[in-house]
Amino acid sequence: TDLRIAVLGVGMMGADHVARITERTKGATVTVLNDYLPEKAEELAATIPGCRAINDPLDAIADPDVDAVILATPGPTHEKQLLACLEAGKPVMCEKPLTTDVATSLEIVKREAELGRKLIQVGFMRRFDHEYEQLKGLIDDGTFGQPLLAHFVHRNPAVPPNFDSAMIVKDSLVHEVDATRFFFDEEITSVQIIAPGSNPNAPEGLKDPQIAIFTTESGRHVDVECFVTTGVAYEVRTELVGELGSAFIGLDQGLIRKQRNPVQSDTGDGRKIAGISTGDITPSFVERFGVAYDVEIQRWVNAVRRGDNVDGPGAWDGYAAAAVCAAGVKALETGQPQTVEMVSRASIPGA
Numbered sequence: 398t399d400l401r402i403a404v405l406g407v408g409m410m411g412a413d414h415v416a417r418i419t420e421r422t423k424g425a426t427v428t429v430l431n432d433y434l435p436e437k438a439e440e441l442a443a444t445i446p447g448c449r450a451i452n453d454p455l456d457a458i459a460d461p462d463v464d465a466v467i468l469a470t471p472g473p474t475h476e477k478q479l480l481a482c483l484e485a486g487k488p489v490m491c492e493k494p495l496t497t498d499v500a501t502s503l504e505i506v507k508r509e510a511e512l513g514r515k516l517i518q519v520g521f522m523r524r525f526d527h528e529y530e531q532l533k534g535l536i537d538d539g540t541f542g543q544p545l546l547a548h549f550v551h552r553n554p555a556v557p558p559n560f561d562s563a564m565i566v567k568d569s570l571v572h573e574v575d576a577t578r579f580f581f582d583e584e585i586t587s588v589q590i591i592a593p594g595s596n597p598n599a600p601e602g603l604k605d606p607q608i609a610i611f612t613t614e615s616g617r618h619v620d621v622e623c624f625v626t627t628g629v630a631y632e633v634r635t636e637l638v639g640e641l642g643s644a645f646i647g648l649d650q651g652l653i654r655k656q657r658n659p660v661q662s663d664t665g666d667g668r669k670i671a672g673i674s675t676g677d678i679t680p681s682f683v684e685r686f687g688v689a690y691d692v693e694i695q696r697w698v699n700a701v702r703r704g705d706n707v708d709g710p711g712a713w714d715g716y717a718a719a720a721v722c723a724a725g726v727k728a729l730e731t732g733q734p735q736t737v738e739m740v741s742r743a744s745i746p747g748a
């Protein structure tokens with residue numbers, strides 16, 4: 398029988414997961430929807446056979462027609478909702494962030510560890526992108542020898558009006574925090590953030606772009622350009638440099654078109670026409686990582702149905718990301734490198 402899923406939060410990400418599960422994911426059905434705007438959940442539920450809206454998020458989690466939960470709600474609501482999932486013993490796929498601060502993230506890690514079984518997966522979807530997986534494979538099999546450093550570029554065309562400078566760290570840069578931990582298999586120990594002159598088209602007061610520099614436990618270097626108001630499109634690239642070579646992912650090549658250049662073709666000299674070559678860049682994370690989300694959700698559904706509950710980044714990864722981002726927010730304020738403050742994983746048996 399299908400895994401019965403409640404999706405909490407039907408904004409851009411939640412609605413995308415609902416569409417994915419109803420149209421593509423095998424072995425799963427959405428039975429319950431919840432949103433802080435009840436009409437939104439009701440409207441969407443009415444389009445899915447056997448699905449209903451429940452107004453209270455905690456009731457949605459506890460509902461007997463729900464085996465597992467997807468949290469696509471705003472970050473500040475995650476702590477309560479995650480605790481309710483742990484209490485009910487229901488597996489949960491939580492979109493990042495795990496929670497919005499380090500102390501509550503650590504609390505979640507501890508509560509899950511006390512249960513003695515993993516229930517929480519965190520939605521760091523890039524780990525499921527085919528190019529990320531390929532690059533990770535090449536690092537792990539020693540193709541590049543000792544990995545030395547990574548350069549990341551993370552650009553968004555625009556961000557919602559409430560987005561502030563700290564959110565560039567906690568909402569956007571958090572993906573490179575996780576990608577760094579994924580590729581190098583070690584913790585980040587220090588963060589520095591440089592805010593050069595802001596984009597004149599960025600909203601007043603937003604420090605954008607930001608350049609982040611991470612140092613890892615073994616002393617590896619990572620730099621990230623995070624620029625969320627480019628006005629262009631969604632661009633996410635990585636270059637990894639190792640002792641024996643380097644590799645690039647995220648080139649956004651898509652469909653490349655070769656076209657007549659309207660300006661040049663007016664010159665009258667048919668032998669000297671410079672054409673133009675253009676590719677398409679995805680507009681947002683929904684398209685750029687669409688396949689990665691499909692793989693992420695299918696593997697999570699399979700893991701839950703097998704009884705493993707998690708197949709990907711977990712609560713510890715969410716906590717580590719929160720700790721690095723907290724240091725990042727401080728680094729943004731002070732301009733100085735900040736040490737990441739984290740407990741050791743070994744100090745929490747079962748984490």
Ligand code: ISE
Binds near residue numbers: 553568569682
């Ligand atoms: C958004 O929340 C995401 O997770 C996207 O992947 C990221 O590119 C964007 O900057 C965030 O706001």
